[in-house]
Amino acid sequence: MRIAPRIELDAVAQRELAALARRGRVEARVQQRAKVVLLAAQGWQNKDIAVEVDLDRRQVALWRQRFLEGGVEALMHDAPRPGRTPSVTAEVESSIVDKTLHDKPIAATHWSTRTLAAQLGVGPTTIRRVWKRNGLKPHRQSSFKLSRDPRFEDKLLDVVGLYLNPPERALVLSCDEKSQIQALNRTQPGLSMKKGRAGTVTHDYKRHGTTTLFAALNTLDGTVITLCQPQHRHAEKWLQFLRLIQRRTPKHLQLHLIVDNYGTHTHPDVQAWLAKHPRFVMHFTPTSASWLNMVERFFRDISENRIRRDSFTSVPELELAIDLYVEHHNANPKPFIWTASANDILAKVTRAKAALARSKR
Numbered sequence: 001m002r003i004a005p006r007i008e009l010d011a012v013a014q015r016e017l018a019a020l021a022r023r024g025r026v027e028a029r030v031q032q033r034a035k036v037v038l039l040a041a042q043g044w045q046n047k048d049i050a051v052e053v054d055l056d057r058r059q060v061a062l063w064r065q066r067f068l069e070g071g072v073e074a075l076m077h078d079a080p081r082p083g084r085t086p087s088v089t090a091e092v093e094s095s096i097v098d099k100t101l102h103d104k105p106i107a108a109t110h111w112s113t114r115t116l117a118a119q120l121g122v123g124p125t126t127i128r129r130v131w132k133r134n135g136l137k138p139h140r141q142s143s144f145k146l147s148r149d150p151r152f153e154d155k156l157l158d159v160v161g162l163y164l165n166p167p168e169r170a171l172v173l174s175c176d177e178k179s180q181i182q183a184l185n186r187t188q189p190g191l192s193m194k195k196g197r198a199g200t201v202t203h204d205y206k207r208h209g210t211t212t213l214f215a216a217l218n219t220l221d222g223t224v225i226t227l228c229q230p231q232h233r234h235a236e237k238w239l240q241f242l243r244l245i246q247r248r249t250p251k252h253l254q255l256h257l258i259v260d261n262y263g264t265h266t267h268p269d270v271q272a273w274l275a276k277h278p279r280f281v282m283h284f285t286p287t288s289a290s291w292l293n294m295v296e297r298f299f300r301d302i303s304e305n306r307i308r309r310d311s312f313t314s315v316p317e318l319e320l321a322i323d324l325y326v327e328h329h330n331a332n333p334k335p336f337i338w339t340a341s342a343n344d345i346l347a348k349v350t351r352a353k354a355a356l357a358r359s360k361r
Helices: 011-022 028-041 046-053 057-070 090-102 113-120 124-134 152-164 235-248 268-276 295-307 315-331 342-359
Strands: 170-186 205-218 224-229 254-259 280-284
Touching: 011 028, 028 046, 028 057, 046 057, 090 113, 090 124, 113 124, 152 254, 152 280, 152 342, 170 235, 170 295, 170 315, 205 235, 205 295, 205 315, 224 235, 224 315, 235 268, 295 315
Parallel strands: 170 254, 254 280
Antiparallel strands: 170 205, 205 224
């Protein structure tokens, strides 16, 4: 005759089990297990405990043994179960991953779930699950561009230093031009959104000219100085903007302007004007590094929020919309906060260059 192992409780275990057995916010199955152990400690047989707590006798024996092996904590959780036998073996999954990473279909640049499934003789859902488990997304592609400026590090340190540690008694202005902004008149302007449907707009349009937006973003408070010009072909347009900055900023403050390497910014006429106005100090971003110029964030916002989805019948109407947006922006400006250090950026660029060099071998 099989005899169940005896359970003896110390004072601590007795209190914990009694609390679990009567506590209102404990799972019912945990209460049931606590009662099994308490009754077993009192000398009850498994068949009698099973009747008392409404369990099968084998379950009573199971939880009695679990308590002996793991204590009160063992009653709180179910033991791990083996689960269903996986339909995809490790060999099949390895084959899917290897094919995805190191092979291409004959008539395409990358695999889809259906083309790879047909190639390997499995279902598309199997391919999708394996890709998800392994973080594979062959349909996606991201682009990048590395600056080849020989003075990249010096310029990076200079610009990021202005963002993170601006000089005293000076203004730091991030400046650039957004050229060729088109006044597009949709043949059917955007329709209002309806419940369950996005706003619509026709694809065809009429062009009514272009304008160039010059902007200088104050990195301290987020305000913007702007000027719209009908064309952007000569340094005279940039000089007009510099004169506007001269008028719109306090005369006693030095001005540090962050600009890109566009030829207009280094034109001889511009250089001569700057020599006569020594409070202007120019700082150039590296070649192919427009992301370093903070004013690009402002250009993105005005494009997304005001220009791209609207319709304009003339350039003056477009420029009026820009002016009203800037006025609203400056009424409650919010500066963009630069947080990345120059060392962190340099480390990422170094890793990207190393990865690019490896891919060319």
